[in-house]
Amino acid sequence: MDTTKPIKAQPVVCPHCDVEVPQVEGPGRRKLYCTPDAGKQWRQRLRALGFPV
Numbered sequence: 001m002d003t004t005k006p007i008k009a010q011p012v013v014c015p016h017c018d019v020e021v022p023q024v025e026g027p028g029r030r031k032l033y034c035t036p037d038a039g040k041q042w043r044q045r046l047r048a049l050g051f052p053v
């Protein structure tokens with residue numbers, strides 16, 4: 001991770017399907033998943049593994 005660049009200028013890869021997630025310019029949180037559903041499934045998997053997410 002390069003901390004000299006804005007966080008949104010750095011590529012984000014969806015942990016669920018390994019595809020790069022395009023970021024929306026401007027304020028707000030980074031998009032971490034390609035779709036809300038991918039995020040949901042990813043958290044479900046983490047919960048199944050015992051992570052408190």
Ligand SMILES: [Zn+2]
Pocket residue numbers: 014015016017018019033034035038
């Ligand atoms: Zn995804």
